[in-house]
Amino acid sequence: MAIEVKNIVKKFGAFAALDGVDLKVANGELLALLGPSGSGKTTLLRIIAGLDWPDSGEVSFDGENALAHGASERHVGFVFQHYALFRHMTVFENVAFGLRVQPRAVRKDEAAIRARVKELLDLVQLDWLSSRYPSQLSGGQRQRIALARALAIEPRILLLDEPFGALDAKVRKELRQWLRSLHHEINVTSIFVTHDQEEALEVANRVVVMDKGRIEQIGTPGEVYDHPATAFVHSFIGESIVLPVEVQNGCVRLGGKPLNIGADGIVSGASKLFVRRHDMAIGPAGSGAFEGAVRHVRSFGPIQRAEVALSAGEGTTVIEIDAPRDRELQPGEIVGLQPRRYRIFAA
Numbered sequence: 001m002a003i004e005v006k007n008i009v010k011k012f013g014a015f016a017a018l019d020g021v022d023l024k025v026a027n028g029e030l031l032a033l034l035g036p037s038g039s040g041k042t043t044l045l046r047i048i049a050g051l052d053w054p055d056s057g058e059v060s061f062d063g064e065n066a067l068a069h070g071a072s073e074r075h076v077g078f079v080f081q082h083y084a085l086f087r088h089m090t091v092f093e094n095v096a097f098g099l100r101v102q103p104r105a106v107r108k109d110e111a112a113i114r115a116r117v118k119e120l121l122d123l124v125q126l127d128w129l130s131s132r133y134p135s136q137l138s139g140g141q142r143q144r145i146a147l148a149r150a151l152a153i154e155p156r157i158l159l160l161d162e163p164f165g166a167l168d169a170k171v172r173k174e175l176r177q178w179l180r181s182l183h184h185e186i187n188v189t190s191i192f193v194t195h196d197q198e199e200a201l202e203v204a205n206r207v208v209v210m211d212k213g214r215i216e217q218i219g220t221p222g223e224v225y226d227h228p229a230t231a232f233v234h235s236f237i238g239e240s241i242v243l244p245v246e247v248q249n250g251c252v253r254l255g256g257k258p259l260n261i262g263a264d265g266i267v268s269g270a271s272k273l274f275v276r277r278h279d280m281a282i283g284p285a286g287s288g289a290f291e292g293a294v295r296h297v298r299s300f301g302p303i304q305r306a307e308v309a310l311s312a313g314e315g316t317t318v319i320e321i322d323a324p325r326d327r328e329l330q331p332g333e334i335v336g337l338q339p340r341r342y343r344i345f346a347a
């Protein structure tokens, strides 16, 4: 099922939690809503689910107005961060619940319900836990059961709000791969909310980056990482070196000193230069667009992370660079720095 959201505004008092959001989700996509705390991700998800209503704007499912229907009529499955399993019911009964409470006209008979629950437990690979109670499961297992339960009613859309938010880092990683392959198998249009960029980039087909109730960029993981559309996206995704620069007639200066690089389309004014840590090449003094003094070096695995001080006019800016270990850097050494790739955005 395709989803279209048009110009959604949602205010809480005078505060706009969503400030004109447009979004199209194609049938079968696995989309991540990524943004810092308070950016409006959950509010958008709740509006799509029918748990909340916008002040203005439109939501449609396959071209049909979804706002005319409440949550129960939208055929949407949810999974939340905090396991919403019923504690007094076994895993089997938790998954069966949605099927048992369906209106009589569409309700399956007992044998069909049992077969469907078995199929869902096989799908999430937890058939062997069917007679346990939620308190006897690990956090990761509970979330997989919550997913099986959400899928029981054959939702047209699956919405997941920080589904792995409460789990430890290792389990989260395992569940990311699991979710991706599960989605591949069931192919239901799915939207998941996360504030974890790695999770969004690893799991989703497309990522929607949000900040302050607005969409900053929509793109594939490769697009948002390699071609960030705004300064916010550049600093939120991946690790960047950010330098406050001044552009004057196309000449880029740091603390008054000219940097030997192009101005990336900016003509004049206070700006910010963004470079990924691994995109800053370090060479001998005099080899790059500007220079710095190595302060501290930590080496691990294939990289060395160097703290380099740039003396720029009045102040000193310290940046961290990831360099390969082909030449070990020494504290005190003066090095030449050359951004291999960078972006400049007006401040």
Ligand SMILES: Nc1ncnc2c1ncn2[C@@H]1O[C@H](COP(=O)(O)OP(=O)(O)OP(=O)(O)O)[C@@H](O)[C@H]1O
Residues within 6 Å of the ligand: 012, 017, 035, 036, 037, 038, 039, 040, 041, 042, 043, 044, 195
């Ligand atoms: N019921 C409410 N009443 C008042 N303000 C609200 C309400 N719900 C959300 N907000 C505000 O709207 C903004 C967006 O909230 P939302 O929960 O959508 O953010 P989020 O991006 O999901 O954040 P998080 O990652 O912390 O869950 C926040 O500033 C929040 O305080």
